[in-house]
Amino acid sequence: MNRDRKQQKKNAEWKKESLKYCSRIRTAARTYLVLTPRRASAVVVALSSNGRSGERKVKAAMESTLKEKRDGASVLDMDPKSTVGGGVEDTYGEDSATEDQLVTPWTYSVASGYTLLRDPRHNKGLAFTEKERDAHYLRGLLPPTFVSQELQERKLMKNLRQYEVPLQRYVAMMDLMERNERLFYKLLIDNVEELLPVVYTPTVGEACQKYGSIFRRPQGLYISLKEKGKILEVLKNWPEKSIQVIVVTDGERILGLGDLGCQGMGIPVGKLALYTALGGIRPSSCLPITIDVGTNNEQLLNDEFYIGLRQKRATGQEYDELLHEFMYAVKQQYGEKVIVQFEDFANHNAFELLAKYGTTHLVFNDDIQGTASVVLAGLVAALKLVGGTLPDHTFLFLGAGEAGTGIAELIALEMSKQSKAPLEETRKKIWLVDSKGLIVSSRKESLQYFKKPWAHEHEPAKTLLEAVKAIKPTVLIGSSGVGKTFTKEVVEAMTSINEKPVILALSNPTSQSECTAEEAYTWSKGRAIFASGSPFDPVEYDGKVIVPGQSNNAYIFPGLGLGLIISGAIRVHDDMLLAASEALAAQVTQENFDRGLLYPPFSNIRKISARIAAGVAAKAYELGVATRLPRPENLLKLAESCMYSPSYRNYR
Numbered sequence: 001m002n003r004d005r006k007q008q009k010k011n012a013e014w015k016k017e018s019l020k021y022c023s024r025i026r027t028a029a030r031t032y033l034v035l036t037p038r039r040a041s042a043v044v045v046a047l048s049s050n051g052r053s054g055e056r057k058v059k060a061a062m063e064s065t066l067k068e069k070r071d072g073a074s075v076l077d078m079d080p081k082s083t084v085g086g087g088v089e090d091t092y093g094e095d096s097a098t099e100d101q102l103v104t105p106w107t108y109s110v111a112s113g114y115t116l117l118r119d120p121r122h123n124k125g126l127a128f129t130e131k132e133r134d135a136h137y138l139r140g141l142l143p144p145t146f147v148s149q150e151l152q153e154r155k156l157m158k159n160l161r162q163y164e165v166p167l168q169r170y171v172a173m174m175d176l177m178e179r180n181e182r183l184f185y186k187l188l189i190d191n192v193e194e195l196l197p198v199v200y201t202p203t204v205g206e207a208c209q210k211y212g213s214i215f216r217r218p219q220g221l222y223i224s225l226k227e228k229g230k231i232l233e234v235l236k237n238w239p240e241k242s243i244q245v246i247v248v249t250d251g252e253r254i255l256g257l258g259d260l261g262c263q264g265m266g267i268p269v270g271k272l273a274l275y276t277a278l279g280g281i282r283p284s285s286c287l288p289i290t291i292d293v294g295t296n297n298e299q300l301l302n303d304e305f306y307i308g309l310r311q312k313r314a315t316g317q318e319y320d321e322l323l324h325e326f327m328y329a330v331k332q333q334y335g336e337k338v339i340v341q342f343e344d345f346a347n348h349n350a351f352e353l354l355a356k357y358g359t360t361h362l363v364f365n366d367d368i369q370g371t372a373s374v375v376l377a378g379l380v381a382a383l384k385l386v387g388g389t390l391p392d393h394t395f396l397f398l399g400a401g402e403a404g405t406g407i408a409e410l411i412a413l414e415m416s417k418q419s420k421a422p423l424e425e426t427r428k429k430i431w432l433v434d435s436k437g438l439i440v441s442s443r444k445e446s447l448q449y450f451k452k453p454w455a456h457e458h459e460p461a462k463t464l465l466e467a468v469k470a471i472k473p474t475v476l477i478g479s480s481g482v483g484k485t486f487t488k489e490v491v492e493a494m495t496s497i498n499e500k501p502v503i504l505a506l507s508n509p510t511s512q513s514e515c516t517a518e519e520a521y522t523w524s525k526g527r528a529i530f531a532s533g534s535p536f537d538p539v540e541y542d543g544k545v546i547v548p549g550q551s552n553n554a555y556i557f558p559g560l561g562l563g564l565i566i567s568g569a570i571r572v573h574d575d576m577l578l579a580a581s582e583a584l585a586a587q588v589t590q591e592n593f594d595r596g597l598l599y600p601p602f603s604n605i606r607k608i609s610a611r612i613a614a615g616v617a618a619k620a621y622e623l624g625v626a627t628r629l630p631r632p633e634n635l636l637k638l639a640e641s642c643m644y645s646p647s648y649r650n651y652r
């Protein structure tokens with residue numbers, strides 16, 4: 001008892017001390033972890049620092065305080081390069097503190113000993129060294145053996161491979177994330193091609209469908225209609241104060257699976273895991289959010305395990321007000337340089353939110369813009385295989401929603417840049433089919449506004465097959481969210497028109513893919529240049545193994561995000577998406593082409609992301625929306641050096 005009180009007093013003194021330093025050095029937030037000899041009494045203090053020099057001052061101040069007060073206390077990760085979390089902000093941390101943080105730095109307890117083992121951000125399991133076990137009160141809490149991170153990784157991969165059901169692998173990976181974050185990212189980074197389909201598309205789709213049943217511990221933040229008027233308070237409940245990326249969904253259009261309401265949370269969680277693993281953004285600065293305004297999914301409303309609000313979706317003013325409060329609470333809490341990635345909103349809201357907040361916030365819609373950027377990169381690569389320039393080709397889309405119109409617009413923009421023709425002209429090379437058939441001018445009156453630019457003069461066509469025969473496209477793109485719509489007849493029609501038909505089946509997950517890789521290759525007699533949103537295994541056709549590419553926005557958003565962060569960009573511009581697309585296309589090697597691949601393998605993704613980041617950042621400076629000044633000379637080097645490393649830290 002007595003000891004505890006003493007410890008509390010000591011903590012209070014430290015807090016006072018750090019407050020003093022904070023107000024003296026008025027700068028950006030920096031986290032130091034101080035472990036005291038007693039468990040349950042470590043203190044994390046967010047201090048201010050003004051870039052490197054301010055940071056050094058704070059560090060020196062903290063160290064001298066600790067020397068005086070130490071009494072056996074130890075400091076976790078005092079080296080700025082290896083401060084808790086590591087990553088981007090460690091190198092470029094200026095200006096990330098809010099005024100609120102400067103005046104009242106926050107503190108919370110992270111315990112040594114037993115509690116340290118249960119803290120996923122710092123737990124290393126059997127990889128704690130003898131010295132660490134002594135220093136951090138872990139003696140007896142672990143079996144005697146020491147296991148390196150590499151051996152832990154091998155063991156976990158072996159265990160994962162024994163699960164036959166993909167969802168079991170997903171649950172095992174999420175458990176690992178909750179238990180030992182660095183090990184989770186080490187696994188994901190080192191085995192990215194194998195584990196991407198587990199934590200991301202397609203398995204994450206099934207996970208969302210069954211989220212209520214597999215729910216163990218909450219991940220991310222849930223903001224429901226109940227929190228209206230209190231969203232800023234909700235944001236303050238999140239333990240991390242320095243957030244760089246938010247992925248938010250309202251669950252209305254989860255992949256091609258439709259309205260999954262609150263259970264859409266799997267998507268922001270999965271996307272942000274990729275921000276870290278593929279783009280090197282540190283996990284502590286990533287925040288997954290689900291906005292729950294109800295669901296129109298009857299099955300979920302009647303499911304006893306459903307985790308969301310049991311009501312029909314709020315729409316109109318009620319919806320708009322909640323989203324508006326959210327957007328401004330985010331800006332107030334995290335500043336104007338936090339990236340808000342809209343994910344899997346239904347069409348009407350997706351377009352409106354992007355238009356509404358695109359000029360006031362650093363927002364980006366992955367389904368409209370990220371997908372467009374990755375597809376354009378794939379098309380540039382495809383042209384090397386089929387010949388001609390972009391303006392030489394004719395495009396037909398099945399699906400005229402976010403992805404379809406987003407991709408169409410970026411292609412038209414790029415064509416216009418290449419051919420110097422006005423956008424209105426280049427759009428005419430692009431045709432869209434929706435559920436009512438080919439979009440033509442006679443339908444213009446009844447079309448939603450985002451479809452109108454694509455209503456060209458033509459006879460109506462009721463079905464996709466009719467449209468293929470009438471338009472004679474060289475490229476067919478599926479973005480409908482409806483599986484099995486590229487039928488044998490459609491693929492055969494494409495093959496009869498083109499020597500090498502380009503066919504992209506983009507809808508996710510695998511069940512919603514417009515056709516499988518095998519179908520595309522078989523029906524086109526091995527001639528199709530094919531890629532899909534969800535992964536497919538290599539296909540053997542006519543004695544030849546063909547590896548299908550994966551045209552998924554996961555190639556783009558992690559690098560795009562990194563580029564926005566290292567440049568301190570305050571807006572996303574279409575030219576940045578073109579820059580991201582160009583950078584990705586430039587990574588496709590001759591060897592990839594020789595194998596018919598439109599994208600480089602995901603195993604190189606960190607290098608690819610760094611190049612995308614450098615391209616995006618360069619564009620941000622060119623456009624004058626970068627705020628990190630002066631412009632660093634070598635953006636690629638900066639991007640690479642900023643990336644989060646999942647290797648364990650030494651806790652001295």
Ligand SMILES: O=C([O-])CC(=O)C(=O)O
Pocket residue numbers: 201254255256344366367507508533552553
């Ligand atoms: O999540 C994915 O795999 C790609 C995507 O954004 C979507 O399909 O909505």
Ligand SMILES: [Mg+2]
Pocket residue numbers: 255343344366367
């Ligand atoms: Mg999406």
